[in-house]
Amino acid sequence: MYVLKIIKWILISIGTVFLVLLSLLIFAYWYMSSGVFSSDSFDKTKWHAAITDASDATCYRGGMAKDIQNNLLSKAMTESDVIILLGKPSGHFTKQEYQYSLGMCSGLGIDYDNLHIYFDKQGYFSEAKIIQH
Numbered sequence: 001m002y003v004l005k006i007i008k009w010i011l012i013s014i015g016t017v018f019l020v021l022l023s024l025l026i027f028a029y030w031y032m033s034s035g036v037f038s039s040d041s042f043d044k045t046k047w048h049a050a051i052t053d054a055s056d057a058t059c060y061r062g063g064m065a066k067d068i069q070n071n072l073l074s075k076a077m078t079e080s081d082v083i084i085l086l087g088k089p090s091g092h093f094t095k096q097e098y099q100y101s102l103g104m105c106s107g108l109g110i111d112y113d114n115l116h117i118y119f120d121k122q123g124y125f126s127e128a129k130i131i132q133h
Contacts, residue, residue: 036105037113037130038066048087055103062105065115069128073117077125082117095119106132 040046040063047061072085082098091099091114102113113132120126 036062037102039063040067042067042072044085051101058103059105059113060103061100061115062102062113065102065113065130068115069130073125073128075125079119079123082125086117095123096121102130 036059042064047064049060051060068086073082077085079095079098086098086100089098090101093099096119098117098119100115100117102115104111105113111132113130116129116131118126118128
C-alpha cells in the first residue's frame with residue numbers, strides 16, 4: 001500500500017513537471033517566433049523616434065518587426081529604398097547587411113534584438129531576419 005502511494009506521487013510529480021515544461025516551451029516558441037515581434041503595425045514616426053536611456057531597455061521597435069519583414073520589404077526594394085523607409089542602420093552594417101536595433105524584446109531583457117536586412121550583389125533586398133544578440 002505504501003509503495004503504491006509513492007508510485008502515485010512520483011507519477012503525479014512527473015506529470016506536473018512535464019506539463020509545466022511543455023507550457024514553458026509553447027510560450028517560448030510563441031514569444032520567440034512572432035509574439036512580441038508582431039504586436040504593432042509599422043509606424044514611421046514611432047520607428048524614427050529618439051531613443052532615450054529609459055526606452056533603450058525596452059522593446060521600443062520590436063512590435064513592428066514582423067510587419068516590416070512580412071508586409072513592407074519587397075524584392076524590388078534597393079538599399080536606398082530601405083534607408084528611406086527605416087533610416088540609416090542603427091548597428092553594424094555592410095553593403096550586403098543592415099542591422100536595426102529593436103530593443104530588448106526576448107528572453108530576460110538582457111540581450112538586444114535586431115532586424116537584419118540582407119541585400120543581394122545588385123543591391124536589392126533579399127531577406128530579413130530577427131536575431132537576438
